[in-house]
Amino acid sequence: MKIATELLKGVxxxxxxxxxxxxxxxxxxxxxxxxDHGFEDVVxxxxxxxxxxxxxxxxxxxxxxxxxxxxxxxxxxxxxAGEERRAQFWQQWAYVSTQMTQLKEKTHD
Amino acid sequence: MKIATELLKGVxxxxxxxxxxxxxxxxxxxxxxxxDHGFEDVVxxxxxxxxxxxxxxxxxxxxxxxxxxxxxxxxxxxxxAGEERRAQFWQQWAYVSTQMTQLKEKTHD
DNA sequence: TAAACTACTTTGTATTACTATATAGCAGTA
DNA sequence: TACTGCTATATAGTAATACAAAGTAGTTTA
Numbered sequence: 001m002k003i004a005t006e007l008l009k010g011v012x013x014x015x016x017x018x019x020x021x022x023x024x025x026x027x028x029x030x031x032x033x034x035x036d037h038g039f040e041d042v043v044x045x046x047x048x049x050x051x052x053x054x055x056x057x058x059x060x061x062x063x064x065x066x067x068x069x070x071x072x073x074x075x076x077x078x079x080x081a082g083e084e085r086r087a088q089f090w091q092q093w094a095y096v097s098t099q100m101t102q103l104k105e106k107t108h109d
Numbered sequence: 110m111k112i113a114t115e116l117l118k119g120v121x122x123x124x125x126x127x128x129x130x131x132x133x134x135x136x137x138x139x140x141x142x143x144x145d146h147g148f149e150d151v152v153x154x155x156x157x158x159x160x161x162x163x164x165x166x167x168x169x170x171x172x173x174x175x176x177x178x179x180x181x182x183x184x185x186x187x188x189x190a191g192e193e194r195r196a197q198f199w200q201q202w203a204y205v206s207t208q209m210t211q212l213k214e215k216t217h218d
Numbered sequence: 219t220a221a222a223c224t225a226c227t228t229t230g231t232a233t234t235a236c237t238a239t240a241t242a243g244c245a246g247t248a
Numbered sequence: 249t250a251c252t253g254c255t256a257t258a259t260a261g262t263a264a265t266a267c268a269a270a271g272t273a274g275t276t277t278a
Contacts, residue, residue, distance in 0.1 A: 003204065003205060004119055005119075005266055005267070007202070009264080010118065010265080011116070013265085042266085043267070045227085045268075048225095048226065048227065050265090067224075067275085069224060069274090069275065091110075092113060096112060096116060097209075100124075100206075104199065117234090118235065121234085122234085153257080157256095157257065180257070183257075
């Protein structure tokens with residue numbers, strides 16, 4: 001399904017945090033995962049800019065490892081600040097999600 | 110609750126479409142409604158820019174009416190294109206919402 | 219050697235919410 | 249009259265983010 005770019009803002013960063021948080025991973029793999037799980041149109045450039053943003057904000061630890069199939073991979077892990085950010089994201093998501101559900105059901109008062 | 114600005118992008122337009130779609134309303138009232146229903150920090154300027162965007166995209170019909178309590182109000186209604194956009198929005202929201210739920214529950218494969 | 223796949227990087231653009239400010243009508247009151 | 253508060257709309261400037269597009273490089277395979 002084609003999703004409006006604007007609806008993904010903020011959301012994609014949350015997804016990337018979640019992916020990194022549940023196990024060390026790298027940009028190319030995250031992109032593949034998204035493309036295979038409901039976000040077909042997300043391209044590498046988008047994921048890499050998010051990863052670099054997380055790095056700049058010091059939410060991740062990075063380790064470079066050789067690959068058996070191509071160039072070296074940059075593996076990401078969440079540090080304590082990153083874990084906190086991930087938790088925050090899901091809290092906000094849950095909140096917005098709840099409000100939206102109520103809003104949808106409601107007509108004017 | 111304080112929500113990251115980026116998480117609201119796309120969402121707010123959907124909410125405004127929904128409000129207009131369930132009954133003629135105007136900017137100030139929409140802002141009040143949002144402030145009273147989980148989006149405390151949304152200010153008038155934000156709502157008005159959304160309304161003008163909808164107007165520019167020809168998704169709404171507008172009627173100016175005198176108020177008994179202040180300056181005239183600009184009432185908005187969805188036209189056919191606006192209704193379609195509203196339906197689209199909720200489809201996309203449902204889709205993203207579903208994917209997010211699955212993503213949250215999942216660790217690495 | 220060339221193509222295909224893996225993997226990361228960067229530059230520029232469009233969109234959108236927010237900040238801040240301005241304008242204005244009306245009611246009550248000091 | 250002047251002031252305050254509430255109602256109501258408008259807009260210029262800014263920051264954040266996803267995307268398009270292009271490039272760089274290593275590995276594998278035909």
